Amino acid sequence: MVTTIRVTVWNEFRHERHMTEVANIYPEGIHATIAAALRKEEQIEVRTATLDEPEHGLTEDVLQNTDVLIWWGHSAHGEVADVIVDRLQQRVLGGMGLIALHSGHLSKIFTRLMGTSCDLKWRVGNDHERLWVVAPGHPIVERIGQYIELEHEEMYGEHFDIPQPDTLVLVSWFSGGEIFRSGCCYTRGQGKIFYFRPGHETFPTYHHPQVQRVIANAVRWAAPTYRTPLIYGNTAPLEK
Numbered sequence: 001m002v003t004t005i006r007v008t009v010w011n012e013f014r015h016e017r018h019m020t021e022v023a024n025i026y027p028e029g030i031h032a033t034i035a036a037a038l039r040k041e042e043q044i045e046v047r048t049a050t051l052d053e054p055e056h057g058l059t060e061d062v063l064q065n066t067d068v069l070i071w072w073g074h075s076a077h078g079e080v081a082d083v084i085v086d087r088l089q090q091r092v093l094g095g096m097g098l099i100a101l102h103s104g105h106l107s108k109i110f111t112r113l114m115g116t117s118c119d120l121k122w123r124v125g126n127d128h129e130r131l132w133v134v135a136p137g138h139p140i141v142e143r144i145g146q147y148i149e150l151e152h153e154e155m156y157g158e159h160f161d162i163p164q165p166d167t168l169v170l171v172s173w174f175s176g177g178e179i180f181r182s183g184c185c186y187t188r189g190q191g192k193i194f195y196f197r198p199g200h201e202t203f204p205t206y207h208h209p210q211v212q213r214v215i216a217n218a219v220r221w222a223a224p225t226y227r228t229p230l231i232y233g234n235t236a237p238l239e240k
């Protein structure tokens, strides 16, 4: 049975309003670019939410009606209220998919779900990035080919302090010599989590068709599947 996947694209939405360089690339915000790409997909329904909305746009009602949440944050991780992070964590454990993009590696929700520092090396310079598919056949890299080439991107380098991914889908090479685990799959509770590295705000990365393809594929992968309600606690034997 194919049903519609309800996606919420969340963005901090500060750089686009305060930096001309970023506004020129994403005039309506990074969330709007990602949402527009997803709206071209079949059976995906998209809404957006941003940090400065009441409850950061992530009310109980919005989250109860979100199958997959996409997260872009960078300079204001600390401004995300803990009560909202608690709510997000409960929803992920209950089955909502989460796609953390780029600097979302240091977001409160991602570090809480990982349980590690999620720290890494970085450099905004003149790096060229090549993301190699290391799990061919995985649904997240369907129709991607061998690699994605990004002419200009920020460098993120190992060591990346994350738990060992359940599946590592993409590994980046940078022209400065570094490598990085760029596409990482996890499950926490009933929720599926995908970390996807590229997307520094001063580069047009989210306009790249293959980057958009990975995000759309990840939405389908992370969407919850039907499960029989789980039963815990003291249990009578099935056999007499």
Ligand code: ZN
Pocket: 102, 103, 154, 199, 200, 201
């Ligand atoms: Zn960045």
